[in-house]
Amino acid sequence: MKNTPSVEQHLEIYRRMLLVRHLEESLGALHKEGRTRGPIHRCDGQEAVGVAATAVLEAGDKVATTHRGHAVYIGKGMAVHPVVAEIFGRATGACGGRAGHMLVADAEKGVIGGNAIVGAGIPAATGMALSMQILGTGNVAMCVFGDGAAQTGICHEAMNMAGLWKLPVVFVLEHNQFGLTVPSEVQSPVEDLSIRAAGYAMPAEIVDGNDAVAVYRAVSTMVERARRGEGPGMVECKTYRIEGFSTSDMGGYQKPEDIAAWKARDPLLVSRKVLLGDVGEAKLAGIEAAAKAEVDEAFAAALSDPMPEFSLDEACNPYSEAH
Amino acid sequence: MAMMRYAEALNAALREEMQADPSVFLFGEDIGRYGGVFKVTKGLMEEFGETRVRDTPISEQALTAMAVTAAMTGTRPVLEIMYADFVPLTLDALVNQASIYNYIWNGQVKMPFVLRTQGGGGAGAGAQHSKSLDSMLAHIPGIKVVAPSTPADAKGMLKAAIRDDQPVVFLEHKLLYNTRGEVPEGDVTVPLGKAATLREGSDISIFATSKMVVEALKAADLLAADGVSAEIVDLRSLRPLDVNAIVASIAKTHHAVVVNEGWRFCGYAAELSATIMDHAFDELDAPVTRVTLPDMPIPYSEPLETAMLPSAEKIRTAALKTLK
Ligand SMILES: Cc1ncc(C[n+]2csc(CCOP(=O)(O)OP(=O)(O)O)c2C)c(N)n1
Ligand SMILES: [Mg+2]
Numbered sequence: 001m002k003n004t005p006s007v008e009q010h011l012e013i014y015r016r017m018l019l020v021r022h023l024e025e026s027l028g029a030l031h032k033e034g035r036t037r038g039p040i041h042r043c044d045g046q047e048a049v050g051v052a053a054t055a056v057l058e059a060g061d062k063v064a065t066t067h068r069g070h071a072v073y074i075g076k077g078m079a080v081h082p083v084v085a086e087i088f089g090r091a092t093g094a095c096g097g098r099a100g101h102m103l104v105a106d107a108e109k110g111v112i113g114g115n116a117i118v119g120a121g122i123p124a125a126t127g128m129a130l131s132m133q134i135l136g137t138g139n140v141a142m143c144v145f146g147d148g149a150a151q152t153g154i155c156h157e158a159m160n161m162a163g164l165w166k167l168p169v170v171f172v173l174e175h176n177q178f179g180l181t182v183p184s185e186v187q188s189p190v191e192d193l194s195i196r197a198a199g200y201a202m203p204a205e206i207v208d209g210n211d212a213v214a215v216y217r218a219v220s221t222m223v224e225r226a227r228r229g230e231g232p233g234m235v236e237c238k239t240y241r242i243e244g245f246s247t248s249d250m251g252g253y254q255k256p257e258d259i260a261a262w263k264a265r266d267p268l269l270v271s272r273k274v275l276l277g278d279v280g281e282a283k284l285a286g287i288e289a290a291a292k293a294e295v296d297e298a299f300a301a302a303l304s305d306p307m308p309e310f311s312l313d314e315a316c317n318p319y320s321e322a323h
Numbered sequence: 324m325a326m327m328r329y330a331e332a333l334n335a336a337l338r339e340e341m342q343a344d345p346s347v348f349l350f351g352e353d354i355g356r357y358g359g360v361f362k363v364t365k366g367l368m369e370e371f372g373e374t375r376v377r378d379t380p381i382s383e384q385a386l387t388a389m390a391v392t393a394a395m396t397g398t399r400p401v402l403e404i405m406y407a408d409f410v411p412l413t414l415d416a417l418v419n420q421a422s423i424y425n426y427i428w429n430g431q432v433k434m435p436f437v438l439r440t441q442g443g444g445g446a447g448a449g450a451q452h453s454k455s456l457d458s459m460l461a462h463i464p465g466i467k468v469v470a471p472s473t474p475a476d477a478k479g480m481l482k483a484a485i486r487d488d489q490p491v492v493f494l495e496h497k498l499l500y501n502t503r504g505e506v507p508e509g510d511v512t513v514p515l516g517k518a519a520t521l522r523e524g525s526d527i528s529i530f531a532t533s534k535m536v537v538e539a540l541k542a543a544d545l546l547a548a549d550g551v552s553a554e555i556v557d558l559r560s561l562r563p564l565d566v567n568a569i570v571a572s573i574a575k576t577h578h579a580v581v582v583n584e585g586w587r588f589c590g591y592a593a594e595l596s597a598t599i600m601d602h603a604f605d606e607l608d609a610p611v612t613r614v615t616l617p618d619m620p621i622p623y624s625e626p627l628e629t630a631m632l633p634s635a636e637k638i639r640t641a642a643l644k645t646l647k
Pocket of ligand 2 (some may be wrong): 146147148174175176177178179
């Protein structure tokens with residue numbers, strides 16, 4: 001099929017999904033021990049969206065994501081250690097501990113960035129695409145956003161301009177069925193949110209968001225069009241949030257049978273099944289062990305890294321003496 | 324020097340910066356084909372084309388958010404928000420986006436965009452098209468806010484704002500667009516954050532920005548007839564604020580009136596008063612007096628609107644009271 005990732009590409013997607021899974025599970029464990037700070041929004045069970053969508057992008061392309069962005073950070077090429085160190089507020093974190101897990105950025109990797117104002121990533125990516133169009137860079141901007149974010153007013157404003165000006169931006173809707181606690185049907189009169197793309201003259205495709213290959217294919221098609229100057233596109237990835245909204249979530253609103261059904265279709269299982277036929281057990285076992293070790297090492301290092309020191313006099317402080 | 328209207332001076336600044344730097348682009352409602360409802364962008368779409376001068380849909384929230392990230396990725400956007408009264412729609416992009424990234428991302432990005440808008444009363448535009456929301460904007464750390472009063476400063480400061488790597492909100496006034504003044508020719512910039520003493524005086528210092536500077540200058544004439552020598556300091560920039568210029572003037576006059584066309588409570592004049600307390604308390608011979616809009620909506624009918632707006636006469640009264 002067109003735009004199917006090569007086995008090598010799929011293996012790399014699988015490896016990055018594993019990194020994210022271990023990252024999320026380790027965070028969950030440390031949260032239980034009271035060793036995390038602030039709310040943490042896990043994306044385990046949804047890794048295929050953030051990882052496979054960003055796997056399509058080139059180094060100069062940019063991505064804006066949400067408060068639940070770990071899969072996008074790792075998918076767009078950030079190493080695990082600076083992400084973990086940022087989550088633990090360390091001086092060695094991607095942003096020196098100033099950002100925290102919801103707002104991570106790595107400008108060099110094109111991750112700019114996490115955003116915890118729901119909906120704000122949508123105009124953010126659209127603005128980057130505007131800049132790319134004006135400068136003629138040939139790059140593409142991507143926005144990964146939630147089904148809750150899709151209901152904001154700013155979503156309409158930004159998508160309208162993206163369609164109107166044929167901006168090189170791809171909107172990847174991570175439809176995990178919930179906003180904070182409310183289910184999708186309590187937020188929107190339509191089930192398939194991407195039908196709205198028609199109102200912006202954008203093509204849209206709905207895919208199984210737990211199937212990395214399907215996500216990759218659909219996103220590739222939209223990215224190619226956008227890069228050719230044919231305008232924006234949308235991919236609606238149907239998935240499910242198997243965890244709580246965040247580590248502060250007290251639960252009680254997700255049906256156990258739904259969680260079980262989606263867990264049976266875990267994106268890691270879906271990819272593994274395909275890859276097993278492609279490369280065999282030994283190769284996969286090797287990748288899995290290495291991914292686990294990489295995350296364990298990143299946590300061990302980050303947890304013993306130094307804390308940052310507060311100073312008013314830093315160049316990045318707008319009113320420092322350094323200016 | 325060339326005699327120019329304030330709007331023409333802004334237009335010249337935009338043209339020159341667009342000619343000098345292909346990464347500068349303009350967007351906003353009705354700015355292209357029509358040339359802007361105040362004609363500041365007249366002729367620019369013809370000269371620079373529809374890619375760099377864009378008429379936009381009515382989408383202040385997204386436009387401002389897009390200016391932020393366009394600026395982070397290599398362009399220098401200049402966004403026109405038609406009325407300062409629409410600033411509340413832009414606030415998430417300013418408060419939660421533009422103002423945080425340089426710091427929380429540890430200096431990884433620059434944010435060179437300009438948000439131009441115009442406010443102020445006196446034109447019968449009613450409660451939703453007459454406000455000055457200076458203090459809402461100047462409250463946000465990391466955003467520069469400037470409000471020039473003369474055509475020369477309008478041009479020189481807009482050029483400086485476009486070249487600045489931090490976000491700049493550029494406040495214009497609907498009743499200043501047709502005012503005329505000498506503007507230096509060529510590539511002359513005026514630094515942001517520096518006040519200008521427009522009239523020297525020895526008895527009292529009057530601090531103002533934008534159209535209130537015009538009123539303060541008129542008040543100085545009235546006060547001269549009263550036998551009072553008033554010093555008029557055009558702050559030009561609300562943030563960063565030229566505290567040294569304020570202190571130097573008060574050290575001379577020992578009396579201060581602060582003027583702002585915005586609301587009084589938590590307003591910009593309150594900030595100026597507190598700044599004077601922080602830095603020049605020992606120099607003062609009397610409390611600082613504020614001249615502001617009263618805390619209420621701006622009415623439409625001419626006598627009602629005129630009665631509430633700060634004016635030369637009100638500044639004069641405040642100065643005389645301060646000196647008593
Ligand atoms: C503007 C705004 N409103 C509300 C919130 C609180 N909030 C944080 S995440 C969230 C739900 C977002 O749902 P969705 O976009 O589907 O993302 P998901 O959490 O499912 O990944 C809410 C209401 C916020 N952060 N920003
Ligand atoms: Mg959701």
